[in-house]
Amino acid sequence: AQKVTQAQTEISVVEKEDVTLDCVYETRDTTYYLFWYKQPPSGELVFLIRRNSFDEQNEISGRYSWNFQKSTSSFNFTITASQVVDSAVYFCALSENAYGNNRLAFGKGNQVVVIP
Amino acid sequence: DTGVSQDPRHKITKRGQNVTFRCDPISEHNRLYWYRQTLGQGPEFLTYFQNEAQLEKSRLLSDRFSAERPKGSFSTLEIQRTEQGDSAMYLCASSRDVYTGETQYFGPGTRLLVL
Numbered sequence: 285a286q287k288v289t290q291a292q293t294e295i296s297v298v299e300k301e302d303v304t305l306d307c308v309y310e311t312r313d314t315t316y317y318l319f320w321y322k323q324p325p326s327g328e329l330v331f332l333i334r335r336n337s338f339d340e341q342n343e344i345s346g347r348y349s350w351n352f353q354k355s356t357s358s359f360n361f362t363i364t365a366s367q368v369v370d371s372a373v374y375f376c377a378l379s380e381n382a383y384g385n386n387r388l389a390f391g392k393g394n395q396v397v398v399i400p
Numbered sequence: 401d402t403g404v405s406q407d408p409r410h411k412i413t414k415r416g417q418n419v420t421f422r423c424d425p426i427s428e429h430n431r432l433y434w435y436r437q438t439l440g441q442g443p444e445f446l447t448y449f450q451n452e453a454q455l456e457k458s459r460l461l462s463d464r465f466s467a468e469r470p471k472g473s474f475s476t477l478e479i480q481r482t483e484q485g486d487s488a489m490y491l492c493a494s495s496r497d498v499y500t501g502e503t504q505y506f507g508p509g510t511r512l513l514v515l
């Protein structure tokens with residue numbers, strides 16, 4: 285069963301628009317960690333944000349913000365005032381404490397295309 | 401801080417040949433992970449090391465795959481008798497081993513094409 289679901293496959297926005305990426309996860313652990321990574325065309329996965337299951341406080345970091353809601357098992361990510369350099373595939377990932385190895389389970393990714 | 405590096409970045413091989421990839425983690429990171437990513441999918445866990453010990457292998461890692469991390473520094477991933485289905489991006493990541501849920505930092509990947 286898919287542990288991380290990212291429903292939208294490709295999202296196109298015009299530059300300066302906001303874009304929100306949805307992530308729904310599934311776990312039985314009470315302690316877990318959620319991540320967002322960015323994969324530009326070069327292929328390298330770039331770490332963006334990390335959240336643990338005990339901290340539902342939503343934050344803003346520059347143009348990035350996230351909305352973590354345990355009640356709905358969602359960890360959504362927003363890019364404000366998008367730029368062409370934001371064009372990439374964005375992955376949501378889950379690390380469950382039960383495994384002890386911190387392996388990441390990734391969603392299928394959201395392809396974001398920012399049109400100038 | 402030097403990031404995770406991988407070599408080679410691209411590899412084209414013929415079916416049946418053996419290939420070996422190298423990963424150099426961030427120097428103070430004890431944990432090292434290998435993932436495989438096929439087109440249009442997210443990365444999938446293959447195996448991980450804590451220092452030199454290989455502690456877990458995914459079912460995705462068939463007998464043709466072997467990974468090592470001698471002396472707990474760099475790691476190699478070897479694929480023997482490659483098949484066309486092995487064509488993928490192979491990603492290496494490293495992390496500290498201080499807390500659970502430590503952030504994994506990824507290398508640029510090795511893109512393998514088996515003809």
